[in-house]
Amino acid sequence: MSLAPSGPPIWKRGGMPRAHSPHTQPTRADAAQNDGLADLHERLERATADLDPPFALVDLDALWANAADLRARAGTRPIRLASKSLRCRSLQERVLARDGFAGTLAFTLPEALWLARHSFEDILVAYPTADRGALRELARLPVELPRARITIMVDSVAQLDLIDAALHRAGDPAVAPIRVCIDLDAGYRALGGRIAAGAKRSPVHTPDQAAALARAILARDGVQLVGIMSYEAQIAGLGDAPPGPGVGSRLRGLAIRAIQALSARELAVRRAQAVAAVRELASLELVNGGGTGSLHLTAREPAVTELTAGSGLYGPVLFDSYRAFTPRPAALFALPVVRRPGPGVATVLGGGYLASGPADAARLPSPYLPAGLRLDAREGAGEVQTPLLGATAERLAVGDRVWLRHAKAGELCERFATLHLLEGDRIVEEVPTYRGEGQCFL
Numbered sequence: 001m002s003l004a005p006s007g008p009p010i011w012k013r014g015g016m017p018r019a020h021s022p023h024t025q026p027t028r029a030d031a032a033q034n035d036g037l038a039d040l041h042e043r044l045e046r047a048t049a050d051l052d053p054p055f056a057l058v059d060l061d062a063l064w065a066n067a068a069d070l071r072a073r074a075g076t077r078p079i080r081l082a083s084k085s086l087r088c089r090s091l092q093e094r095v096l097a098r099d100g101f102a103g104t105l106a107f108t109l110p111e112a113l114w115l116a117r118h119s120f121e122d123i124l125v126a127y128p129t130a131d132r133g134a135l136r137e138l139a140r141l142p143v144e145l146p147r148a149r150i151t152i153m154v155d156s157v158a159q160l161d162l163i164d165a166a167l168h169r170a171g172d173p174a175v176a177p178i179r180v181c182i183d184l185d186a187g188y189r190a191l192g193g194r195i196a197a198g199a200k201r202s203p204v205h206t207p208d209q210a211a212a213l214a215r216a217i218l219a220r221d222g223v224q225l226v227g228i229m230s231y232e233a234q235i236a237g238l239g240d241a242p243p244g245p246g247v248g249s250r251l252r253g254l255a256i257r258a259i260q261a262l263s264a265r266e267l268a269v270r271r272a273q274a275v276a277a278v279r280e281l282a283s284l285e286l287v288n289g290g291g292t293g294s295l296h297l298t299a300r301e302p303a304v305t306e307l308t309a310g311s312g313l314y315g316p317v318l319f320d321s322y323r324a325f326t327p328r329p330a331a332l333f334a335l336p337v338v339r340r341p342g343p344g345v346a347t348v349l350g351g352g353y354l355a356s357g358p359a360d361a362a363r364l365p366s367p368y369l370p371a372g373l374r375l376d377a378r379e380g381a382g383e384v385q386t387p388l389l390g391a392t393a394e395r396l397a398v399g400d401r402v403w404l405r406h407a408k409a410g411e412l413c414e415r416f417a418t419l420h421l422l423e424g425d426r427i428v429e430e431v432p433t434y435r436g437e438g439q440c441f442l
């Protein structure tokens with residue numbers, strides 16, 4: 001059995017809060033939820049009446065409520081902000097100005113260099129780099145920006161060789177060592193690999209392997225070991241309450257929860273041992289772990305000095321399926337109804353903003369408001385148009401808008417140049433996304 005963090009379509013479609021299923025009798029809670037949705041819909045429509053869709057919006061009230069929830073679950077640990085999950089420099093600056101958040105978890109080295117030039121100081125690049133030009137730029141950075149601290153990720157000697165080659169070929173020795181962090185695999189393995197959970201990331205799994213890589217780093221000039229990171233994707237990125245009334249989803253939920261519990265127990269021990277083994281060789285500035293879905297669990301591990309989170313701020317659909325927390329949908333996008341092909345169908349412009357991961361229905365965006373719309377299973381969300389079905393479609397006219405949610409967090413920002421920021425009843429600002437600033441890192 002394999003429980004990858006992004007397995008088959010286990011995520012429920014539709015938003016939180018969401019309308020009751022058309023196949024069940026509405027309860028009083030459903031009614032209250034639907035009233036809440038109707039209020040939100042009215043507020044969104046009023047605040048954006050002068051805007052022409054398509055456009056994207058971030059509800060700051062929801063975002064700050066989500067930030068407070070992340071902080072509460074993180075306990076005393078600082079949260080490093082996963083920039084890939086926001087992709088909006090202005091919002092990242094605002095979040096980092098808040099208590100409880102410190103440092104950026106970047107997704108590429110060019111991004112980290114760009115952020116450093118915009119005064120971001122503490123940046124951990126979470127994924128290994130093979131960008132020789134960016135490495136040479138990194139080596140020269142201390143001259144230009146002495147306060148910037150960029151750390152890059154390594155999980156093998158191959159990356160150390162690449163760093164060496166890039167720097168020596170430059171004929172320009174680094175003025176300060178390149179800061180590196182060891183990526184420790186947080187995956188769970190049992191029964192000789194027959195049970196496996198986690199993303200295929202680092203080959204460094206055991207404390208001995210971590211110590212061996214630490215020794216290899218320490219034996220080299222030009223690099224400095226400053227930390228260990230291990231991201232438990234199978235817990236942090238996999239909802240433990242798969243949607244759906246069927247026995248299948250109940251069983252899947254049980255299996256996920258059982259394996260997550262085993263994995264958390266195993267990882268706490270192995271991570272502590274790996275950190276101790278490496279600390280015997282070098283003093284570490286940071287031990288990073290966790291993600292939106294696991295803050296409350298990873299925060300319990302004494303070996304971990306800081307956590308990471310990002311997606312929980314926007315609260316996308318894939319984060320609706322966790323028992324421990326319920327983020328408010330903060331990032332939405334509005335599309336215009338441009339035609340009515342027939343009864344019960346309203347077609348909006350664009351909409352095919354798919355999330356990365358296995359190509360299943362859970363990666364599609366979800367119609368959110370007005371409630372009672374669904375994608376057409378045969379067409380999904382299209383490049384230029386998306387038909388929406390359901391009783392509500394009958395009430396929509398050309399020129400009306402439909403609000404949707406992305407399955408994931410920051411990827412939405414690759415589709416829009418700006419985010420309109422909603423506060424209370426009005427749009428208070430329009431800020432550029434990475435894309436709007438002409439940046440496209442991945």
Ligand SMILES: Cc1ncc(COP(=O)(O)O)c(C=O)c1O
Pocket residue numbers: 082085105126231236237290291292293308309310311312409
């Ligand atoms: C290394 C690492 N840490 C943490 C996270 C968690 O980020 P988020 O809270 O946005 O899910 C991720 C997400 O993929 C990651 O790759």
